[in-house]
Amino acid sequence: MSQLHIAGATLNQTPLDWEGNFDTIMQAVQKAKEKQVELLCFPELSITGYGSEDLFLSYWYPKKALAYLQKILPFTKGITICLGLPCRVSGKLYNCMAVVEDRKILGIVAKQFLAIDGVHYECRWFTPWIAGEVISFDFYDSSVPFGDMTFEKNGISYGFEICEDAWRGDLRPGFRLKDRNTALIFNPSASHFAMGKSEQREILVRESSEELEAGYFYINLLGNESGRMIFDGEILFGYRGEILVKNPLLSFHNYQLVHFNFPLEKPLTPVSNPIEHDKNEEFTAAATLALFDYMRKSRSKGFVLSLSGGADSSTIAVLVAEMVKRGIRDLGVPLFLEKIHRSDDIDPKSSIKDIIGKILITAYQSTRNSSTDTLQSAKSLAETIGATFHHWSIDEEVAGYTQKIETALGRNLDWSGDDIALQNIQARARSPIIWMLANIHQALLLSTSNRSEGDVGYATMDGDTSGGLSPIAAVSKDFILQWLQWAEKELRYEGLKGVNALQPTAELRPLESRQTDEEDLMPYPVITAIEKLAIRDKRSPADIYLILKEELSLESAPLKTYIRKFFELWSRNQWKRERLAPSFHLDEFNVDPKTWYRFPILSGGYRKELEEMDVLEE
Known part of the structure; x- marks a missing residue:
């Protein structure tokens, strides 16, 4: 077999940033040319970005993507480049890869299967292409082959499975490519991050290379x-049947290029088989890159956080600190500051702690219900990571709101009859002043809700949910608790010692009540066990009871009580989940109705289904 110098380039793109996306592509193309690459493949929808949402429905947006493909043509002399973009044909939009060589388009391949589960809604925008069909496409008065085809370079045939195409078992296009004796198959993808997903991809690539008897090259988007x-x-x-190349994931750079000669007989870099995956490290790497991109793309000056000394806010504080450390490690201080638009007001000679403080x-x-333990926990963590730390009391504001309501009602409020209202006013009184601080610093206010709280609505709307971004809303509280232990030990955040010594509590009732989250709700591992079956697996209350009765060391009566409480609170609090700040998709599932799980705001609340559970034998 002849040899072909091939490359894959991952890109960190942004919808509507046409020139920025073009420049990133050009940087990768230039680097590929310097490395004497002959065939370069970019990820799915690399010109527009995958997350363009309903922009895809417009006629002008795909048309503009074609204009930028035309703009790229002059830079393809001496190299073949494969680029992802949307193309409209006879009123229907297709998700495509354009193959460009020596300033000409050799053909455009269309995706045959669309991702329609979890976070993906591709059927809203795109139409699947029919296997085996090839038509003529008018590209600036030139006729271009469009559809299902293969190509050849240096005597080596190559073709495409575009992301979801590869996950359709016996129906996948790869088997038809095999029948055509295709030696090299590219999989340009926009595959979302989730903890543990990289391992699934390794299995796919390893097995595909063996089953399809071809080199299998997977290239994903970044950031x-x-x-x-x-x-x-x-x-x-x-x-x-072997993984020969695997790059470092979740880079802070705009692109990464990996190149080698095909066929490749031995690993390009050390690749173990199977590769070990650590969810704590995956979570940290993904969340820190997500925070970095969110901050720079929103052109915010930084982050503001109401640091309670508890698990959730401490997790977010550490993630921001780790974002700075990892960004500087990848990019160096000058480029890091340039990317976050802080070159003018932060000295590049500053220490990492000083940069974190900015x-x-x-x-x-604090309120009168706050403890010295949580104050010391918050203060110690802020000091050890370098964050700027303020401390003030909101008792005066709480008293003012309370007195106004008491005057209006003509009675005093008390904990026996007004418990929820007295708790919530403390959380809500914190919101205006922390928003003011964020406005002054032109920063993003971070809210601290986790997925377990989202399940059961254990959060005060316009209180602790206030913020423009909710970084940990997609992960469970029991994951957060164990991650904090890991971060203290493995990432060496000694300021977490105080946090990890505390039991999670809202601290909204008088201190003598010894309020704890799990006393208010149920054990966090039980919430996680129920939500996985209810939300991820779509199981009924009765099914969940029968499954968890075997899996958990719980008596039937308390288990039924926990399941009932979960479903009642879940149904009652959908309106809260509709209003939570944008969050990152980090785990195998989440409860954000805008990305993963839609549920009616008004419903019967599982009453019949809970009755069916109750009659089951104990």
Whole structure:
């Protein structure tokens, strides 16, 4: 077999940033030319970005993508480039890869299967292409082959499975490519990050290279492209049932290029088989890159955080600090500051802690119900990571609101009859002042809700949910608790010692009540067990009871009580989930109705289904 110098380039793109996306592509093309690459493949929808949402429905948006493809043509002399973009044919939009060589388009391949589950809604915008069909496409008065086809270079045939195409079992296009004796198959993808997903991709690439008897080259998008979904920028190459190439994931750079000669007989870099995956490290890498991209793409000056000393806000504080450390490690201080638009007001000679202090502003907002333990926990963490720390009391504001209501009602409020209202006013009284601090610093206010709280509505709307971004809303509280232990030990955040010594509590009732989250709700691992079956697996209350009765060491009566409480609170609080700040998709599922799980705001609340559970034998 002849040899072909091939490359894959992952890109961090942004919808509507036409010139920025073009420049990133050009940087990768230039680097590929310097490395004497002959065939370069970019990810799916690399010109527009995958997260363009309903912009795809317009006629002008795909048309503009074609204009930028035309703009790229002059730079393809001596190299073949494969680029992703939307193309409209006879009123229907297709998700495509254009193959460009020596200033000409050789053909445009259209995706045959669309991703329509979880965070993906491709059927809203695109139409699947029919296998085997090829038509003529008018590209600036030139006739271009369009549809299902293969190509050849240096005597080596190559073709495409575009992302979801590869995950359709016996129906996948790869088997038809095999029948055509295709030696090299590219999989340009926009595959969202989720903890543990990289391992699934390795299996796909390894098995595909063996089953399809071809070199299998996987290239994914990179970064927090448009707000919620994160792409890890994974590049994998499989050959004869082995993974021979795997790049470092979740880079802070605009692009990564991996190149080698095909066929490749041995690993380009050390690749273990199977590769070990650590969810704590995956979570950290994804969340920090997502925060970095969100901050720079929104042109915010940093982050403001109400630091309570508890698990959730402490997790976010550490993630921001780690974002700075990892960004500087990848980019160096000058480029890091340039990317976040802080070159003018932060000295590049500053220490990492000083840079963190400019980017992360925190405040501990105490009431008479706050403990010295949480104050010291918050203060110690802020000091050890370098965050700016403020401390003030909101008792005066709470008293003012309370007195006005008491006057209006003509009675005093008390904890026996007004518990929820007295708790919530404390959380809500914190919101205006922390928003003011964020406005003054031109920063993003971070809200601290986690997925477990989202399940059951254990959050005060316009209180602790206030913010423009909710970084940990897609992960469970029990994951957060164990991650904090890991971060203290493995990332060496000694300021987490105080946090990890505390039991999670809202601290909204008088201290003598010894309020704890799990006492208010149920054990966090139980919430996680129920939500996985209810939300991820779509199981009924009765099914969940029968399954967890076998899996958990719980008596039937409390287990039924927990399941009932979960479903009642879930149904009652959908309106809260509709109003949560944008969050990152980080786990295998989430409860954000805008990205993963839609549920009616008004419903019967599982009454019949809970009755069916109750009659089951204990």
